[in-house]
Amino acid sequence: MFVYSQRKIEYYHVKQDQVRFSLNTTPIRFNMANLPEEIVDWIEHHGFDFIGFCNRKGKILYTSTSIEKILGYQREDIIGNFALRYIPKRSRQAFVETFLFDTPYRQRFTIQLKSMTGKYVWVDVVIKAIFIQDTKNVIYLILVKNISDKKEAEEMLIRSEKMSVAGQLAAGVVHEIRNPLTSLKGFIDLLQAGIDREQEYYKIMIDEIDKIETISAELLFISKPLTHNQNYQWLKPMIKDVIVLLNTQAKNFDIQLELICPDDFVVYVDRSQMKQVFINLIKNAIEAMSNPGKVVTKVEIRKGLCVISVIDEGPGIPPHLIHKVKEPFFTTKKDGTGLGLMITTRIIENHNGLFEIITNHDKGTTFEVHLPFYNPNYINENKE
Numbered sequence: 598m599f600v601y602s603q604r605k606i607e608y609y610h611v612k613q614d615q616v617r618f619s620l621n622t623t624p625i626r627f628n629m630a631n632l633p634e635e636i637v638d639w640i641e642h643h644g645f646d647f648i649g650f651c652n653r654k655g656k657i658l659y660t661s662t663s664i665e666k667i668l669g670y671q672r673e674d675i676i677g678n679f680a681l682r683y684i685p686k687r688s689r690q691a692f693v694e695t696f697l698f699d700t701p702y703r704q705r706f707t708i709q710l711k712s713m714t715g716k717y718v719w720v721d722v723v724i725k726a727i728f729i730q731d732t733k734n735v736i737y738l739i740l741v742k743n744i745s746d747k748k749e750a751e752e753m754l755i756r757s758e759k760m761s762v763a764g765q766l767a768a769g770v771v772h773e774i775r776n777p778l779t780s781l782k783g784f785i786d787l788l789q790a791g792i793d794r795e796q797e798y799y800k801i802m803i804d805e806i807d808k809i810e811t812i813s814a815e816l817l818f819i820s821k822p823l824t825h826n827q828n829y830q831w832l833k834p835m836i837k838d839v840i841v842l843l844n845t846q847a848k849n850f851d852i853q854l855e856l857i858c859p860d861d862f863v864v865y866v867d868r869s870q871m872k873q874v875f876i877n878l879i880k881n882a883i884e885a886m887s888n889p890g891k892v893v894t895k896v897e898i899r900k901g902l903c904v905i906s907v908i909d910e911g912p913g914i915p916p917h918l919i920h921k922v923k924e925p926f927f928t929t930k931k932d933g934t935g936l937g938l939m940i941t942t943r944i945i946e947n948h949n950g951l952f953e954i955i956t957n958h959d960k961g962t963t964f965e966v967h968l969p970f971y972n973p974n975y976i977n978e979n980k981e
Contacts, residue, residue: 617701622729636738646743781806839879843879852891858894877938
């Protein structure tokens with residue numbers, strides 16, 4: 598069953614944001630001096646590069662003059678326009694679908710905004726509803742912070758980790774390709790000798806060539822530069838591709854990779870980045886197991902979100918270390934970089950998702966990725 602995600606991710610619901618903001622009437626002038634002290638305190642707590650207000654339809658009612666430093670616009674050029682026109686077209690529909698119009702909680706998005714020059718600038722946007730009592734309406738307080746430098750540094754780390762993973766997998770992939778090549782050589786020798794059953798051998802040879810093509814294509818895919826092309830994607834094929842790539846490493850440790858995904862779901866992601874997440878999680882699960890066993894990747898719907906669980910049978914992560922494993926450069930592996938889970942966390946959060954690590958009761962660890970999911974018709978609409 599496919600439904601629209603109507604639930605915002607829990608980690609946005611922090612304690613200080615559970616207060617419902619309200620005003621008796623819509624302010625005639627939008628500035629800090631006209632706002633109640635609790636709202637001013639909330640703004641100061643979060644910090645911003647520029648501040649704005651929108652009505653329920655997304656029409657911009659006010660921006661601070663500091664918007665010029667970030668996006669290059671004069672304030673008078675912005676007021677009266679609709680905020681969505683400054684978000685890339687490819688991201689607008691997903692933004693509207695994940696935005697909750699009447700929640701008292703803050704909502705946070707990492708998105709790009711179009712500048713005066715046409716360049717897109719990465720920003721962190723925090724949105725909080727203010728309920729107007731006399732009109733029973735709502736306006737939205739918007740805090741925007743430029744994170745371009747942070748994003749650039751983050752992307753350098755992701756690219757570094759991508760190449761590190763590609764290098765680690767290359768040896769196993771070469772071994773996996775060598776086996777079908779040996780088979781192909783053998784069949785060619787048989788055909789040259791004039792043996793019968795040619796059609797049967799041709800079919801086997803084509804299957805072996807397809808296997809080589811699939812594995813090499815996946816290795817090339819993760820070696821490609823980082824992209825920011827988010828669109829509607831089927832989830833199941835992405836996970837299957839990653840399992841094909843990691844099967845060689847799993848076989849070397851006598852570990853079976855299993856996918857439990859009775860239904861496929863549409864998610865709004867960058868395919869390259871989300872594959873990197875699944876590679877990191879399944880690869881970590883394989884490396885965590887010192888004995889033969891099974892790594893299960895399970896996809897299910899839970900509380901209005903699509904949950905992808907990667908479950909291993911390793912020794913588990915000690916409770917006192919769980920909060921540290923997402924930190925940069927922290928690793929329990931001898932040759933680990935300490936970047937894999939940190940990068941995984943960043944990518945998931947940038948996709949409006951939630952990443953959780955759970956120690957299993959019996960043995961092993963479960964890594965959970967929570968993502969909004971969408972109507973499958975969006976894929977066809979996006980192609981038109």
